[in-house]
Amino acid sequence: MEDGKKDESPASAAQVLLNRLDDYLSGREIEAYVVGGYVRDRLLSRLPADIDIAVKANAREIASGVAEDFRGTFVLLDEKNDIARVVLNDGNSADVIDFSSFTGSIKADLLRRDFTIDALAVPLKAVREGFGLSDVIDPTGGRKDIENSIIRAVEERVFLLDAVRLLRAVRLAGEFGFTIEPGTEELIREYGHLIFDVPGERIREELLRLTALPHAGQMFRRLDRLGLLTGIFPELEDSRGVEQPGEHYWDVLEHSLAAVEALECILGEGDWVHTSGEVLDHVPLSDVIRQHLAAVISGGSTRKSLLKIAALLHDIGKPSTKAFDETGRMRFLGHSREGAGLVAGMLERLRFSSKEIKVIETAVNHHMRPMQLSQEGMPTNRAIYRYFRDTGETGLDILFLNLADHLAARGPELDIDGWKEHNTLVEYVINKRFEKEDIINPPGIINGYDIMKSLGLEPGPKIGELLEAVREAQVSGEIQDREEALSFVKRVIAAGELPARENDIN
Structure with missing residues (x-):
């Protein structure tokens, strides 16, 4: 956007919404500004993701009125600081508008914000008319920092006032490809310990925003260099420097960070600099898998964003299970199960x-x-x-986590033939999953009542175990119909034991 020129881009849904807001607020003679992310994104020629409105009035009352008039939902975000949200849902998508209040000048309000690139405002009326650079209120040099691709704190107390900004600085730098300027990095190191005091739900929100972006692995590394990663996940510190057997190139923590980068490479979101480009030629990534990983699990999370967190934490159980067998071989027996228990507690803590x-x-x-x-x-x-x-459905996700684990274990010493074989196996399992429904969900040919009636058995856990044995016999082709199923159950009972369920290789 050049100085003196208006933004002539086609009216978007956001622009239409802002026009409606201008009608609503100007009709009530309320001074209002579009602030922060919307202005920044327009200056970067990006599609704005956020709409933040600063009003010289009671923000809660304004948001409540907008929600009623626009048929949206009112959400009180911060009663103490008078911040509220309106969610407008048309059935296909949702628009979110955050309202905050200011009492002095808009410049004074901007000086209380976190980073210069977000300490920007434009009068709502000017946005309606297609604003130019002369309309941008910029008391901290945010426009220049945008031009120079810099993340800079507005003032020294930024992180002291709100410690979640420690994570936000790293996430914004990764999202826009910006550099955190040295003074701000020093402030992050100085106040990094405050991350322990941030409510879990706010850390969760930043983590999910971060993992929704490409190159999350690099951002995790930056968080670690700044001392923040183990502030979020203290349990990871035990992984630092823990050596692994010879087939692993890195120690446990370095391997875990590399696993996120490897996963993103496999999913087409980043480069794997440790081996040749031939690595990607063998990955069975299809549109069906992409759609599966894009599925929303909960508010703000997708399977892909959660898989990146799983990649970071997949070996969290190794430090506590490290041992040596009688031959002196290093083992991590049970580390997956141990890690799953740790992860559950860690994520509960983060809400x-x-x-x-x-x-x-x-x-x-x-x-x-x-x-x-x-x-x-x-x-x-x-x-x-x-x-x-x-x-369950996470089985597909795990196939790609397993590939990332392989890539991050071998690093620059990857054997390409072994990698090809691994991908061939993964592709085979994926094809079975989508092409052979009778293997994944075999049709019911008998039920528990059939077993009890035919064999004179009482209800109990054993009935369920017998039904599970029948399903396994179905998928392996041993039985086809009800009569064969009942005969199979009789043989199992006569033998006095059920087929083992713990062995996956058969």
Whole structure:
């Protein structure tokens, strides 16, 4: 946008909404400004994601009136600081407008904000008319910092006043490809300990915004360099410097960070600089998988964003399970199960939803399973059935976490033939998942009542175990109909034991 020139871009849904807001507020003679992200994004020629309105009035009352007049939903965000939200949902998408109040001048209000690139405002009336640079109120040099791609704190107390800004600085730098200027980096290091005092739900929100972006792995590394990563996840500190067997190139923490970068490479969101470009040629990533990973799990999270967190935490159980066997070989027996338990507690602390925790916990618990499906050749139908029985829809996510784990374990010493074989196995399992529904969900040919009536058994857990044995026999082709199923159950009972369920390789 050049000085003196108006923004002539086509009216978007956001512009129409801002015009309506101008009608509503100007009709009530309320001084109002569009502030922060909307102005920044327009200056960057990006599609604005946020609409923040500063009003010289009671923001709660204004937001409540807008919600009623626009048929939206009113949400009180911060009663003490008079911040409220209006959510407008048309059935297809939702627009979110945040309202805050100021009592002095708008310049004074901007000087209380976090970073110069967000300490910008434009009168709402000017936005309606298509604002130019001369309309931008910029008391901190935000426009110049946008031009120079710099994240700069407005003042020294920025992080002291709100410590979640520590994470936001890193996320904004990653989102826009900006550099955090040295003085602001020093402030982050100085006040980094305050991250422990940030409410879990606010950290969760920033984490999900960060992992929704490409290059989240690089942002995790920056958080670690600044001392913030283990402020969010203190349990990760135990992974630092923990050596691994020879097939691993890095220690546990470096491997965990590399796993996020490897995952993003596999999903087409970043580069894997440690090996040749041939790596991506073998990954079975399809539009169906992309759609699956884009599925929303809970407010603000998708399968892909949660999978990145799972990649970061997948080996969190290794430090506490590290041991040496009688031959002196280093082992981490049970680290997946141990890690799943740790992860559940960590994410509860950060107020992740039960659905989100279940996805990540399942991924961590079973991240080794894909390579355990077969000792030689492709896995059997029974093994694939058991895998998806235990992992559900997250089984697809885990396949790609497992590939990322492989890539991050070998690093620059990757054996391309072994990598090809691994991808071939993953592709085989994916194809079975989508092309052989009778393997994943075998049709019911008998039920518990059939077993009890035919064999004179009483209700109890054993009935469920027998039905599960029948399903496994179905997918392996041993039985086809009700009569064969009942005969199978009789043989199982006569033998005195059920087929083992713990062994995935059969």
